[in-house]
């Protein structure tokens with residue numbers, strides 16, 4: 275099945291609300307646990323989170339390593355409002371800096387000490403822009419962890435995944451999940467993007483029925 279690109283920025287108020295209030299605890303904690311399994315030495319410095327959404331991952335990251343700082347970048351104003359609220363409630367406003375911008379236009383003063391991103395890549399029309407940002411916004415040899423959805427072979431497979439993993443979720447979230455699956459990349463496509471950007475030292479893995487994960491040092 276060919277890729278059907280979904281809108282880049284999650285700009286809708288309702289779309290952002292439903293996403294921010296959904297329960298991604300298991301997935302997000304799994305992402306954070308995996309980051310520290312791979313890179314236990316990361317205790318200080320700034321982690322850049324591309325497409326940070328409601329900032330659940332940055333908050334979980336800082337619960338594990340309170341001396342870290344996170345710079346979260348997201349171009350959706352409603353999503354960042356949810357993020358600011360969550361960060362304030364967690365008492366982490368002094369350690370999590372949130373920037374409302376497209377990552378393609380993001381020019382931090384310092385390169386990041388690590389780069390993470392969950393579920394952003396499939397929103398980006400040109401995936402090479404995403405990998406270019408990972409490469410150029412990180413300091414040399416910085417640890418990277420990127421996770422995203424895997425495009426199924428057929429629309430029917432995509433519908434089955436929505437039923438399997440989001441049967442009881444609100445209709446908006448189910449619609450977005452389906453659109454995101456159709457907009458996602460296959461494992462081979464991601465491997466080709468990494469090769470094209472001269473990032474072949476990053477490794478791709480498929481941990482379950484709907485995700486790919488890329489890790490390594492840039």
Ligand SMILES: C[S@@+](CC[C@H](N)C(=O)[O-])C[C@H]1O[C@@H](n2cnc3c(N)ncnc32)[C@H](O)[C@@H]1O
Pocket residue numbers: 282283284285298324325326327328329330331347348349350353375376377378391392393394397398
């Ligand atoms: C599916 S959400 C994932 C949010 C978060 N990473 C998480 O795991 O919960 C994708 C986010 O990426 C943001 N986004 C999409 N394209 C972007 C871009 N070019 N620059 C910055 N943020 C972008 C969307 O607005 C949305 O908030």
